[in-house]
Amino acid sequence: MLEQTAIVTLLTDFGVTDYFVGAMKGVLLRKPPQPTIVDLTHDVPPFDIESAAFTLLAAYKEFPPQTIHLAVVDPGVGSSRRPLLGVTRDYFFIAPDNGLLSYVFEREAANLRVYHLTNEKYFRRASSETFHGRDLFAPVAVALMHGIAPAKLGKPVADYAKLHSLAPARVDDERLAARIIHIDRFGNCVTNITRENLSDEQIARGAYLQSGTREIKSFRRFFADSENASDEPFAYWGSAGFLEIAVNGKSAAKQLQLASGLRIEVIDAH
Amino acid sequence: MLEQTAIVTLLTDFGVTDYFVGAMKGVLLRKPPQPTIVDLTHDVPPFDIESAAFTLLAAYKEFPPQTIHLAVVDPGVGSSRRPLLGVTRDYFFIAPDNGLLSYVFEREAANLRVYHLTNEKYFRRASSETFHGRDLFAPVAVALMHGIAPAKLGKPVADYAKLHSLAPARVDDERLAARIIHIDRFGNCVTNITRENLSDEQIARGAYLQSGTREIKSFRRFFADSENASDEPFAYWGSAGFLEIAVNGKSAAKQLQLASGLRIEVIDAH
Amino acid sequence: MLEQTAIVTLLTDFGVTDYFVGAMKGVLLRKPPQPTIVDLTHDVPPFDIESAAFTLLAAYKEFPPQTIHLAVVDPGVGSSRRPLLGVTRDYFFIAPDNGLLSYVFEREAANLRVYHLTNEKYFRRASSETFHGRDLFAPVAVALMHGIAPAKLGKPVADYAKLHSLAPARVDDERLAARIIHIDRFGNCVTNITRENLSDEQIARGAYLQSGTREIKSFRRFFADSENASDEPFAYWGSAGFLEIAVNGKSAAKQLQLASGLRIEVIDAH
Numbered sequence: 019m020l021e022q023t024a025i026v027t028l029l030t031d032f033g034v035t036d037y038f039v040g041a042m043k044g045v046l047l048r049k050p051p052q053p054t055i056v057d058l059t060h061d062v063p064p065f066d067i068e069s070a071a072f073t074l075l076a077a078y079k080e081f082p083p084q085t086i087h088l089a090v091v092d093p094g095v096g097s098s099r100r101p102l103l104g105v106t107r108d109y110f111f112i113a114p115d116n117g118l119l120s121y122v123f124e125r126e127a128a129n130l131r132v133y134h135l136t137n138e139k140y141f142r143r144a145s146s147e148t149f150h151g152r153d154l155f156a157p158v159a160v161a162l163m164h165g166i167a168p169a170k171l172g173k174p175v176a177d178y179a180k181l182h183s184l185a186p187a188r189v190d191d192e193r194l195a196a197r198i199i200h201i202d203r204f205g206n207c208v209t210n211i212t213r214e215n216l217s218d219e220q221i222a223r224g225a226y227l228q229s230g231t232r233e234i235k236s237f238r239r240f241f242a243d244s245e246n247a248s249d250e251p252f253a254y255w256g257s258a259g260f261l262e263i264a265v266n267g268k269s270a271a272k273q274l275q276l277a278s279g280l281r282i283e284v285i286d287a288h
Numbered sequence: 289m290l291e292q293t294a295i296v297t298l299l300t301d302f303g304v305t306d307y308f309v310g311a312m313k314g315v316l317l318r319k320p321p322q323p324t325i326v327d328l329t330h331d332v333p334p335f336d337i338e339s340a341a342f343t344l345l346a347a348y349k350e351f352p353p354q355t356i357h358l359a360v361v362d363p364g365v366g367s368s369r370r371p372l373l374g375v376t377r378d379y380f381f382i383a384p385d386n387g388l389l390s391y392v393f394e395r396e397a398a399n400l401r402v403y404h405l406t407n408e409k410y411f412r413r414a415s416s417e418t419f420h421g422r423d424l425f426a427p428v429a430v431a432l433m434h435g436i437a438p439a440k441l442g443k444p445v446a447d448y449a450k451l452h453s454l455a456p457a458r459v460d461d462e463r464l465a466a467r468i469i470h471i472d473r474f475g476n477c478v479t480n481i482t483r484e485n486l487s488d489e490q491i492a493r494g495a496y497l498q499s500g501t502r503e504i505k506s507f508r509r510f511f512a513d514s515e516n517a518s519d520e521p522f523a524y525w526g527s528a529g530f531l532e533i534a535v536n537g538k539s540a541a542k543q544l545q546l547a548s549g550l551r552i553e554v555i556d557a558h
Numbered sequence: 559m560l561e562q563t564a565i566v567t568l569l570t571d572f573g574v575t576d577y578f579v580g581a582m583k584g585v586l587l588r589k590p591p592q593p594t595i596v597d598l599t600h601d602v603p604p605f606d607i608e609s610a611a612f613t614l615l616a617a618y619k620e621f622p623p624q625t626i627h628l629a630v631v632d633p634g635v636g637s638s639r640r641p642l643l644g645v646t647r648d649y650f651f652i653a654p655d656n657g658l659l660s661y662v663f664e665r666e667a668a669n670l671r672v673y674h675l676t677n678e679k680y681f682r683r684a685s686s687e688t689f690h691g692r693d694l695f696a697p698v699a700v701a702l703m704h705g706i707a708p709a710k711l712g713k714p715v716a717d718y719a720k721l722h723s724l725a726p727a728r729v730d731d732e733r734l735a736a737r738i739i740h741i742d743r744f745g746n747c748v749t750n751i752t753r754e755n756l757s758d759e760q761i762a763r764g765a766y767l768q769s770g771t772r773e774i775k776s777f778r779r780f781f782a783d784s785e786n787a788s789d790e791p792f793a794y795w796g797s798a799g800f801l802e803i804a805v806n807g808k809s810a811a812k813q814l815q816l817a818s819g820l821r822i823e824v825i826d827a828h
Contacts, residue, residue: 206620
């Protein structure tokens, strides 16, 4: 058992009106050591694996070492989708093998082991084959809290599902091909551009973003900027470490007709 | 005091935009021993007691013994509706006397004592008579956490409110009258049919469901079944132990015009 | 460190679909002593500071002494809005300086110290300047849990932002000018009238409410009153200690066209 209270985070597309989340929490709390459970969100748009992958990426590192991140989105129960356990230096990740852990795995590639969860001894004796969150994922989290070694829970795998890479791709000397990876509830558009892809020097010498025929040349340090209340779109470094595109008091996604997956180019004609 | 952390679950129709749930949690946490509080849901459709009764039924057994399940839906404050405490072998249930505990009580009938909560000594000194969740139900949960005996909290009663029985009724040799008891947020329709009412043998020899003039003859093991992507409705054993009716990727409730309470017949012309 | 588990309440307009709330909780749980975190609500209507101020006012006193109430609504990051810490006899309050703490401060005026949070040593080393909830407010809550004295976190201030006073104003011998301070999700309208402003004796001798040309002369003890099912609006003492205006089974806000901030008069022509 762990010295401090174990923490389990939950990320699902179950919503909060049914008994699904409550039942999972009951399983997690059933025996000591009882974890602290944190809801990341249960409102992932149904089947939107990219959105879930981003949300997990943006939050997981805030939690203390040993935290178990449990994510269930579109588990495809009954199909061939495998349940996975990812182990990094600091965290455990439990999720279906559908790309949900893709971004985290890419960032943690240097310290990553991935297992296909096969040891039914640690699953719930099934009353149903339709609710893996309660009957498989939560029981595996309990096993980890009891100190069961990951290697006892399944078999190492390397061929897990991957979404498109988080890293933008170089097109040519002047252009980098990036994309929208998430749109938040305010309509701000999160790109996969980081400070490693676009430096302050580049911005200072005139680098800009291009979405279709639209150019975004305004960069701001803060979101709120009362001196500049126009509805010109602007870019800023968002709190998840990525460049975001916004419009003052409006939805940039609507105004610019942006959606997850759409291409954004960084142009630096230095 | 309990050795392990007490657990209190909450099930209400209060929503999560107002201060109601927060105020109840404050009362629960006011003094040691501070419980772990789990939200089952606060989004019960207003006054939908059947839906709340099902949600509680589907989740309560996942929690460890001694868990206190506190449910407030349509409490009818100021009317003649009595506050109840139900005690089973493993759990405590606190709710208004409106049928909300009906399904749980039916399942736990062998080990059930029910009390009308009358001892005002354990209520909050009222600042208001309109918020029983905060001023009566939560304080009674606190009293239970402090080890106060149920018999000190009120008087035994047997005439508590009951919804229709969970058990389907036999119509004749070939037909069983069941009903829809819940519709989940995906539009899947949960019936009150269990494996005790409908065996694998019966299904194998051709038993089927009838809703109005519509027959449902397809039974599946899993919800997801990629080989079969038609929009024919099908039945499967849901994670709460009941037979459910679904349509691939659609709302069965909408497509079949099903609603809570509607009759579903099991036809077995063996 | 505190003997009992620390409690942190959260009140934001972040919604629960993004990673924002999860990230704040990760920071709060990062190191022992790990608090119990209670969500008051994350669904404050964007920028509705009055609504947030009321919600906090209605809930804060239910929690045990030493509770840290952390509220982030319209923080205006990057603008001149200051982060504040309010210290009362029993509680800590952390919020932006935009009036959110106004009602609590008015009620706690006798025991209040307010600080402008300036000591960056206790902030998160910034990865972003757009997310004060995670990078400033939550770290300050952690510092308080570790026993850091408020005076070490910032400088005393007295010129913090204030909403309109909670106290109704006397117009003349017969009239008191009050207002709607909150509308709950059922459409019930909470006024700023307390029992100190309107006694049972006054009601008994015929005092009533006036909203525009509409008079509300019916007072009830309970919300539910099955004998009286008309749709005449009525007033009752709500659970937050204020007089509320409601209509049986309907939204009083809609029926009477009431909104936050609208004037309500108490007429007592004794």
